Amino acid sequence: MEIYETEEEQVAALKAWWKENSHATFIGVGLGVAIILGWNYWQSYKKEQAMQASAIYSKLLSANEVGNKAQLTDASEQIRKAYGSTDYNQYAALFEANNAVQQGDQAKARVLLDSVASSSDLALSNIAKIRRVRLMLANKEYEQGLAYINAIDPATTAGFSGHYDELVGDLYVALDRLDLARTSYESALRNGLQSPLLAMKIDDLTVSTKKMESKQ
Secondary structure, three states: OOOOOOHHHHHHHHHHHHHHHHHHHHHHHHHHHHHHHHHHHHHHHHHHHHHHHHHHHHHHHHHHHHOOHHHHHHHHHHHHHHOOOOHHHHHHHHHHHHHHHHOOOHHHHHHHHHHHHOOOOHHHHHHHHHHHHHHHHHOOOHHHHHHHHHOOOHHHOOOOHHHHHHHHHHHHHHOOOHHHHHHHHHHHHHOOOOOHHHHHHHHHHHHHHHHHHHHO
């Protein structure tokens, strides 16, 4: 480190440094200001986008409550086209998929559910996957449903494993593999899924098993 003995030497050194570095300093300050302004603009833009998407999503919810399918689809398409990068796009897609199923357009429902299933939001992704398997179950695609669930990474299903176990049980019941169905339902219980419907399914299996044993 240089040590300056007089104030004049310090001033001269500062002037020399400024002469050599002032251009770079101005550029650095300019870049810093540009970055700050750009960041503030981006945050403001995202907030505005979210507010606009939220307003349309509110219309979608209202349309869903009164059963106006046309308005629901229109609102969902508006969000998808103009606000596809917001979370509202995923929520709208789930409503539109349900609407598509009710209208008998299962192909559209599958496309919408698949788009949400690929979301980085694990909660939304799992909800979409569960609904996707229920569609398979309704269409008697039992083996496909089992394969679909089996391909899901267990590390991504935290909080939903019980629901998947119950679905596996439903698929096994449809395939008349009752022992495997019971194992799956019991696994659902162990994974924290508590519902009267699940208890009824297990009771029904018990009755069915006893009837089969009495016939043997």
